Structure formats: structure tokens, C-alpha cells
Amino acid sequence: MSDIAIKVNNLSKVYKLYDKPIDRMKESLSLSKKIYSREHYALSNVSFEVKKGETVGIIGTNGSGKSTILKIITGVLNQTKGSVEVNGRISALLELGAGFNQEYTGIQNIYLNGTMMGFTKDEIDQKVNNIIQFADIGEFINQPVKTYSSGMFVRLAFAVAINIEPEILIVDEALSVGDVFFQAKCYKKFEDFKREGKTILFVSHDLGSVGKYCDRVILLNNGEKLSEGKSKEVIDIYKKVLVNQLEDAEENNQDRQQQTEKIEKWNKLMNINPNKLEYGNKMAEIVDFAIIDNKGLITNNVIKNEVCSIKMKVIFNSKIEDPIFAFTIKDLKGTDITGTNTMLEKVYVNKLEKGKEKQITFTQKMNLQGGEYLLSLGCTGYRDGNFTVYHRLYDVCNITVISDKNSVGFYDMNSDIKIN
Structure with a gap:
């Protein structure tokens, strides 16, 4: 066989x-x-x-x-x-509810779909209670599906499809x-x-x-x-x-960081937000940026609990003292989730002359939950005692965190659990 x-x-x-x-x-x-x-x-x-x-x-x-x-x-x-x-x-969870009759009740549609899948009435009788329990839509099971919310509709459709014991x-x-x-x-x-x-x-x-x-x-x-x-x-x-790096798919993993340094423009390999917000006097200007994963690849995708880097390149169009470099990560609703800057981290840069270029790399373990986020970058400082924005790129690109285990909230405490 x-x-x-x-x-x-x-x-x-x-x-x-x-x-x-x-x-x-x-x-x-x-x-x-x-x-x-x-x-x-x-x-x-x-x-x-x-x-x-x-x-x-x-x-x-x-x-x-x-x-x-x-x-x-x-x-x-x-x-x-x-x-x-x-x-x-086969049981296929493709277009859920595609075979439902809008005029039939939930119960009637269970029998209709079961018959379409090749089951006899006796076989469906044995499964119907499990389907109703799994769908958990209460008394609506006896109402026409045209009265269902979209959520109830897919719950019933999923319950029917997954409870027929397929091979x-x-x-x-x-x-x-x-x-x-x-x-x-x-x-x-x-x-x-x-x-x-x-x-x-x-x-x-x-x-x-x-x-x-x-x-x-x-x-x-x-x-x-x-x-x-x-x-x-x-x-x-x-x-x-x-990120259009397919040509490297068969290459050896060695020297990837050196390859990154040789790329003329890092952000050409990034998925950039066309609706990013950009402002500042550009006395210092962020001319390039990248997210780099634990293998040295430029990517918008980062694996949870792996080390990653946020990198930016800044050119100084004027002489500036004590610039501050920063990044912020937001959720899709615009809520600030986390971020830091060189002043908070007590990493200081003194006077920089016009024409100078600096590369700033923030390296950390990605502890955010799996999901979609937005990255913002900034270069600011104090000029004549006044806070000054030299250049900011708000929501410049997405960060997709890939995770096989999410806990509660925005980030993972990575708890070590022992039961004695």
C-alpha cells in the first residue's frame, strides 16, 4: 500500500x-x-x-x-x-462557507454540507453535536445563516469543515x-x-x-x-x-556582513513605506538605513528572540555638536512600543565637522511579540540651547516579527518556569 x-x-x-x-x-x-x-x-x-x-x-x-x-x-x-x-x-479549509445556503438554518447547513462531503444522515447525526459545540454560536444554530454576523458564519463553516474526521x-x-x-x-x-x-x-x-x-x-x-x-x-x-535578495539564495553564509557593507544603498533591499513622514532642517541627514537579521541579511523580517540590528547612515551638512541618534518602534495603530537613543544609552558623539559621515548601529535581541510594526528613525540634538530636529523619518518601513510562541502584551518576558 x-x-x-x-x-x-x-x-x-x-x-x-x-x-x-x-x-x-x-x-x-x-x-x-x-x-x-x-x-x-x-x-x-x-x-x-x-x-x-x-x-x-x-x-x-x-x-x-x-x-x-x-x-x-x-x-x-x-x-x-x-x-x-x-x-x-480530504477536508479543505479554503473558502469557508462557500456551500452554505443563506436561507437554511445552521443545523440544516451542517447536514447539507455533510451530504455534499459524502456522509450519510446517520454519520452526520454522530458528528452534529461536536460541530455545534465547536462553533459555539448558541441559539443562532437554529436561525437562518443570513442573520449571522460574519464571525458566527466563519465559526460554523470552520466547525463543519474540521469535524468530519478527514484523512x-x-x-x-x-x-x-x-x-x-x-x-x-x-x-x-x-x-x-x-x-x-x-x-x-x-x-x-x-x-x-x-x-x-x-x-x-x-x-x-x-x-x-x-x-x-x-x-x-x-x-x-x-x-x-x-526583499529581492533571491540571487544570494545559494550563496554561502560566510562574509554576509562584508557583503552588506559593499551594497551601495542598503534601503534598496528594504520594503519602504511610500507614505512615510519626513521632516527636519537637514543640517544632518539620514541618507540610508537597514534592518539586519542574525545572519547579516538586510530584511524587514526578524525572528523573535534572535539578535537583530537597526542601522542608519547620517551625513552632516553643517558642523554639529553632540548629535542624538534614535529609533522608535510603533504598532500599526501608531502607539509607541519601544525605542531608544544614544543619549539614553549614554553613547556620546562630540563635534562633527561639515561633510562627515557616521554609521550608527543599534543591536539588540528582538523580544517583541510576533506581528507587524513600524520603524521610525531620527537625528536630533541641542543647538544654542534649543532642541533641534535635524532629520526624522517617521514610519519609514515595517518590521515583521516572526514567532512560534506569543505571550501576553507587546513583548515577551521569556520566563523560565520550574514546577517542583
Whole structure:
């Protein structure tokens, strides 16, 4: 008996793209078979296998083909070329609630979806209480789903999909539905599936979850399989894709810091905020900056509890005494979370002449929780006794903290727990 749960062989999906809607009609009616379209490969000759009991992640940027390949595996889409072989009953968490009838009650939709998945009424009877308990929407279970809030709708849809005891679970960004308590319940169910030895194919932008749960990871880029292997190794390659450093993906890790120093403009490799706020008299000017991870790579992505550096290059357009260099990290709502400056850290720079250049590096362990943050940089000081802003870059870029364990609040106390 084969130990392969999913086998994808030379899979391609091609779409025809038209510049104008009428071109589609022209092409279909053309007696000379004139082509008005161009081909777009959503997938191009992708092959991989998933063994029974494995948890395999698929990552990639938007448009890389992740959702397309899941839809082909689950039969929602047909491939243009290639083949897919599936051995086992699939439950797919793709478009939650897509098969729901808005006029039916929650209970009726449970039976409707169960029947569509191939279960008999007796089999659904045995599962319905678990589904209702997992969804936890109270008396609304007996009301038409058109009266549900969006949160209740996805809770019920998720509960139906995950409680049918599949042999293969396919998940596309579905573990983040509902409130934080329901998300915790979803992740627990996900972990239960792993312990039971079920096969899981998992697509997510949450690299922390991918690293935590997946035995192997497949990286797609522009419809092609770019890499496949151990989670950490493939995630490291993906981080390079995110900052256009793919050409370095096969290079040795040695001398990366020296490579960083040779780059003409660090921030060309960064994801910069087009709506950043910039001001100051520019007597001193921040001309470059970077976030550097524990491997010496310039990136917007930092792994929680790893050492990282925030680096800036400042040119002095006037003679300045005692400049202060600073950085601040905010959440997406604009709340200051943390930051420091050279004055607070008691690192002083004396008089700097016009034309001088300084590189300032703040190095620290990243203890913030996993999530998205914004970075601000500044160069200020006191001139004739007055506080002066020479140059500030507010919300200049994002910092994505990748974590497989988040605690309460903004940062992690990294508690050492002992139970005697």
C-alpha cells in the first residue's frame, strides 16, 4: 500500500488574459484563428509529494500560485497540464462557507454540507453535536445563516469543515478566523490532527506557524517551485525573496556582513513605506538605513528572540555638536512600543565637522511579540540651547516579527518556569 497521500506531477495552470473584454469575443469568432490573448502561468510544471502523516507547508508571495494549487488538489479547479493523485478523504479549509445556503438554518447547513462531503444522515447525526459545540454560536444554530454576523458564519463553516474526521486536511489561511479564543481552539484542533498522524497541507503567510507545525515546506515563486526542504531553511530563502535578495539564495553564509557593507544603498533591499513622514532642517541627514537579521541579511523580517540590528547612515551638512541618534518602534495603530537613543544609552558623539559621515548601529535581541510594526528613525540634538530636529523619518518601513510562541502584551518576558 502506498505511503503517499498527495502526489502532484508536472502541474500547470494557464489562464488567458485579454486587454479588453471584447477581445475574448473577437478571438472566439475569428475565422483566421487570430489570437487576442496572452498566456499567464499561475502554475508551471510544479511537482511534489506529501507522505501520509506529514505536515507540509506551502509559502510564497501573493500571486505565487499557492491557492491555485490547493484548489486543483481539492477539485475546485481543473489543471491545464499535469496530474494530481490523492489517497484519502480530504477536508479543505479554503473558502469557508462557500456551500452554505443563506436561507437554511445552521443545523440544516451542517447536514447539507455533510451530504455534499459524502456522509450519510446517520454519520452526520454522530458528528452534529461536536460541530455545534465547536462553533459555539448558541441559539443562532437554529436561525437562518443570513442573520449571522460574519464571525458566527466563519465559526460554523470552520466547525463543519474540521469535524468530519478527514484523512487529509488542507488549510489555506483559515486558522485566523473568529476572535482570539476561537483561534486558540482552532490551533488546538490543528495540533490534535498532527498528534493523530493525519496528513496536513498548510498554506499561510504566518511564517511562525509554518515553522512550528510543518515537517517540510515548499516555496512557490511566480507559479514555479523554487525550493523544498526543512522548514527553517526554506523560510530563510523566502525571506530573501521578500526583499529581492533571491540571487544570494545559494550563496554561502560566510562574509554576509562584508557583503552588506559593499551594497551601495542598503534601503534598496528594504520594503519602504511610500507614505512615510519626513521632516527636519537637514543640517544632518539620514541618507540610508537597514534592518539586519542574525545572519547579516538586510530584511524587514526578524525572528523573535534572535539578535537583530537597526542601522542608519547620517551625513552632516553643517558642523554639529553632540548629535542624538534614535529609533522608535510603533504598532500599526501608531502607539509607541519601544525605542531608544544614544543619549539614553549614554553613547556620546562630540563635534562633527561639515561633510562627515557616521554609521550608527543599534543591536539588540528582538523580544517583541510576533506581528507587524513600524520603524521610525531620527537625528536630533541641542543647538544654542534649543532642541533641534535635524532629520526624522517617521514610519519609514515595517518590521515583521516572526514567532512560534506569543505571550501576553507587546513583548515577551521569556520566563523560565520550574514546577517542583
